Structure formats: C-alpha cells, structure tokens
Amino acid sequence: MRIDLLGGFGEKGRTSLAVRRPSGRVLFDLGIKVGASGAEYYPALQGPVDDIEAVLISHAHEDHIGALSWLLAKGFRGRILMTAETKAEAPATLAGYADPADLRGHPFPAGRVELFMPGDTLRIAGLEIATGRSGHVVGGVWFAIGDGARRLVYCADVVPESAVFVMDPIPACDLLVFDASYGADPVPGAKRAEAIGRWIAARPQGCLLPTPLFGRSLELIAAIDRPFAVHAAMRPALEAQVEAGPALSPGIADTLRHRLAGAGDWRDGDPLPATPLLCDDGMGQAGPSAQLLPQAAAQAYPVLLTGHLPANSPGERLYAEGKADWIRMPTHPTLAGNVAIWEKAGRPAAIGHSCPPADLAALKPHITTLRDECRTGDSVTVP
Template sequence: MMLDLLGGFGEKGRTSLAVNSVNNRILLDVGIKVGAAGAEYYPALDGPVDDIDALLVSHAHEDHIGALSWLLSRGYAGPIFMTAETRAEAPATLAAYAEPDDFRRFPVPDHRIEIFEPGDTLRTGNLTVRTGRSGHVVGGVWFAVDDGKSRVVYTADVVPDSNVFVMDTIPHCDLLVFDASYGADPVPGAARAREISEWVARHPQGCLLPTPLSGRSLELIAALPGPFAIHAGMRSSLEAQIGATGAFLPDVSELLRSRLASAADWADADPLPPLPLLADDGMGEAGPSSRLLPRADQAGFAVLLTGHLPAGSPGDLLHRAGRADWVRMPTHPTLSGNIDIWEKAGRPDALGHSCPTDLLADLKNHIPSLRTQCRTGQRITVPQGSNNENPDL
C-alpha cells in the first residue's frame, strides 16, 4: 500500500490523502487552504483524476471538503462516500469556499453520494475501510483502510477529550496519519473551556464569538456561563446537529437542546446584543461573521476568537492589531490525546497532518515514531503487517 500526500503535510489546510493498493486508488478528503491562492489553494493532485475509484469525505469543514467542486470540474466521476450530516452541510461550505463558477457548474452530485453511518465498514475494490466517530463534529469520522497486508488509519480531525462529542477508539495499524493541528500543546480542553467561560463572564456588556457552524459551536454552547444569542441563520443547523443524539456523550444532547432553546435569535439588522453572540464562520472569511467582525471592531464590541486563524484572515488581522482576544477551544487533540491515540494504535509509524513543521519537531519528542520530514507532494510506502492485529477487520 502506498500513500500520496496531497495536502495538509507540513502545512495547515487542503487536507487530502490518496491510498493506492494493487489497481485501486481512493481519495480521503479534498480540502482547500484558506489564505492560499492559485494551485496551493487546492490539493496537489496533478494530472488526470480518472484513476480515482472513490472519494471518502470525513466531514464538511472547508479544509476537508472545500475542493469537491474543483475535483468534479477536473472530471472525477466516481462515487462519493459521506455521512448524512456531512451531505447536509456540504453545500454551505462549498458556497463559501469553492470557486463560484465551479460551484455553479458542479454542485454536490446527489445521485453519486453513498451515505454511510459512523461505525460502518465500507468496501471499494480490494480495500476495506472501517469508520468511527471522530469527536470533532456530528457525522464526522476517521478511516481505517486495510488491503489485507497492511492497515493505515487516517484520523482526519478528531477530539479524544471533547466535553460534548464521542470519539471511537482508533484500531491498531501499521501507519497512523493523525491530527497534529496543535502540535505538543499540553493544555486540555476542559481547562480551555473554563478560560473561555471566565473571559465571557468578564464581558457582561456583550461580545462576539465567531465559530464554525458545526463542531465548535456546540462546544462553546456547552461552555458558556449564562444566557447567549446566536445568529438566527444558525438555529436550524444547530438543532439538526443536536438531534443526532448518538454523536454525544451521555446527557449532553439534552443539555445542548435546553441551552439552544433558551438562546436569543439575532439578525443582521439588530443592534449588537448585551450578550455573547455566536456567529459563523470562525475566521471571519465567510458567513455572518465576515460582516460582524468589522462591525464589532468599529463599535468597540469585544471579540473572542477561539480557533485556527490563517495568516491574513480577517480574524488574524484583528487579533494581530490587538483588537480581538484569542483563547483556543480545542477541537483537535492536545498532547495527551495524541499520545493516547498513538499508544492505543500500537505505537505505529506515524505522520502528523494539519501542522506546521516546527510544531511537528516538538511533537516528535513525545511520539518517537513520528516522521517529521514528510511533506505535501510526496509518496510513501505503508509498512506491512507489524501492527495489524486483525487484517480482515
């Protein structure tokens, strides 16, 4: 089995990985890189795409699905595997991040979508693909790909210590391609959630919290210390996410349902509220927050950014100018989580995705088998059989 590293290796964004075995080739995710331009915006997928037998999408965030219309425009005509939740969220992501003409000509092709549930096992050619809940978003999954000789696990984005979502245990494998977004950050999610709650409590006059529509929004809702408002356009999506009760830790869906029911709806024409206001997206690149960030800045309305800020994004510029605060709400693994994933996977060879090179070097001090030299554009071979306790899944 061989892997083509098509995006997200030595960089954050355009996450994409091709798995090759015998005459079978599948693509895991097809993301874009916010802040990049030209070819670097898309996966490093050169040449024709008619040798791709299937596309499997882990979830609907832009760095994992934002290049779908681009891939279709290049002639990809095969099946697309995703969960129902990912399918529901994909059009909004593509509308915000796809090239407009590509999205107009190549929207999500419903007739080619193969819906599966987290926990299902998929088969394409000689490859068997086991899936599990990611703990990152409702409907998000990891993939364990097996060709009978070796197994590679691609975690996509996972959160082993989420306060809201369930993450299923990663199986033993011969190569672990894991979510290294935070490098060796040792601060656990619970501590960050308390820090955010305390920050919000210090701003009783109101504040803006830009957030992705899925995933982190629910983590924030669970962490907020009191009443809050949401952009009205978020409500139906948040209700649908909360309705997927199997994605949540015990009793969390009821807590979130109660909290959302009491949240105030806010519209663009309204004055800024004396409450914490959640609005998508998290970087100010698209959605209501792209309009709200400059409005909040002009009004002196406090802003708290809680996720990844690509260089040059509106959120990044505001933070660097000292006019917005930043506290990371972990929606990726911190150090203890990644060590635990690696150990439970059998301490295999490992690659870290979605991480700049300097942070990978720090992480290798804790995960000795981490290959820090791998970069987007390279092809690597998966070791055979050393850690695969059940080749037939």
C-alpha cells in the same frame, strides 16, 4: 500499500491523501487552504483524474471538502461517499469556499453521494475501510484502511477529550496519519473552556464569538453558563446537531437543548446584544461573521476568536491589530490525547497532518516514531 500526501502535511489546510491501488487511487478528503491562492489553495493532485475510483469525505469543514467542486471540474466521475450529516452540511461549505465558477458548473452532486454511517465497514477497490465516530463534529469519522496485509489509520480531525461528541477508539495499525493540528500543546480542553468562561464573564456588555456552524459551536454552548444569543440563521443547524443521538456524549443533549432554547435570535441589522453572540464562520471568511467582525471592530465590541487563524483571514488580521482576543477551544487533540491514540494503536509509524514543521518537530520527543519530515507532495509506503 503506498499513499500520496496531497495536502495538509507540513501545513494547515487542503487536507487530502490518496491510497494507490492496482486499479487506480482512492482519495480520503479533499480540502482547501484558507489564506492561500492559486495551486496552493487545492490539494497537490497532478495530472488526469480518470484513475480516481472513489473519494471518501470525513466531514464537511472546508479544509476537508472545500475542493470537491474543483475535482468535479477536472472531470472526476468516480464514487463519492460520506455520512448523511456531512452530505447535509456540504453545500453550505462549498458555497463559502469553492471557486464560484467551479461551483456554478459543478454544484454539490447530491444524487451521486453514497451514504454510510459511522461504524460501518466499506469495501472499495480491494480495500476494507472501517469507520468510527471522530468526536469532532456530528457525522464526522476516522478511517482504518486495510488491504489484507497492512492497515493505515487516517484520523482526519478527531477530539478524544470532547465534552460534547463521542470518539470511537482508534484500532491498531501499521501507519497512523493523525490530527496534529495543535502540535505539542499540553493544555486540556477543560482548562481552555474555563478560560473562555472567565473571558466572557469579564465582558458583561456583550461579545462576539465567531465559530464554525458545525462542531465547535456546540462546544462553546457547553462552555457558556449565562444567557447568550445566536445568529438566527444558525438555529436550525444547531438544533439538528443537538438531536444527533449517538454522536453526542450521554447526558449532554439535555443541557445543550435547554441552553439553546433560552438563547436569543440575533438578526442582521439588530443592535449588537449585551450578551455573548455566536455567529458563523470561525475565521470571518464566510457566513454572517464576514460582516459581523468588521462591525464589531468599528463599534469596539469585544471579539473572542477560538480556533485556527489562517494567514490573511479576517480573523487573523483583526487579532494582529489588537482588535480581537484569542483562546483556543480544543476541537483537535492536545498532546495527551494524541499520545494516547498512538499508544493504543500500538505505537506504529506516524505522520502528523494539519501542522506546520516547527510544531511537528516539537511532537517528535513524545511520539518517537513520528516521521516529521513528511510534506505535501511526498509518497510513503505503509511499513
């Protein structure tokens, strides 16, 4: 089995890989790279796309699905597979991150999407593809891809220590392509949540908490133990996630439901509230936060950023100017989580995605089979 690393290797963003088959290729994820431009914004997919038999999407965050309209514009006519939750979330992501001309000519093709559920096993192009809940977002999955001789696990984005979402165990494999977003960061999620709670408590005048609409928003709600507000446009999506059933850890839905029911609705034009205010997206690149971040900065209203800050994004610029603080809310594995995933998978050969080279090198002493030299554009044989 041979794979092409199309994006997210030695870098954060445009996550994508292809498994080669005698009949063509099967793609897993198709993201964009926030802060980049030109060809670097998209996966490193060269030449015609006629041989791509299928694209499977792990979840609807921009670095995993944002290039779908771009691929359609290149003439892709193969199968498109994802969960129902990913299908529901995808149009909003493409609206924020797809090239406007591509999106106008090739809007989200809802009628072409084939649905599967986390836990299903799919058979495509001679591959047996098992799936499992990722712990990262409602409807998010990892993929275990076998050809009868070798097995590759592509984790996509996972959260083994999530306080909100369930992650299914990763199976044994010959090659583990894992979520290395945080490098060798050893601080567990519970410690970060406590730090965020203290930061919020120290700002009784209110504060702005930009967050992705899906995933981290529920992690933040679980960490806030005081009255808060949400941008009113977020509420339907938040309520739908709270009612997601098997995707959520036992007992957490009641807590989230109660807190969300007591949250205020903030609308464009309202004064900034004297409570924490959640708005999407997490980088200030799209959604309500694109307007709220500059408004907060102009009014010296405290801002806490809690996720990845791509170069040249509004959130990164605000942080660099000292107008926002940053505390990571883990929505990817920290060091102990990734070591545990690798060990339970049988300590296979490993490649980290969504991670710059220096952080990959820091992981090498802990995951000794890590191929930290792998980069976007490389091709690798599953050992």
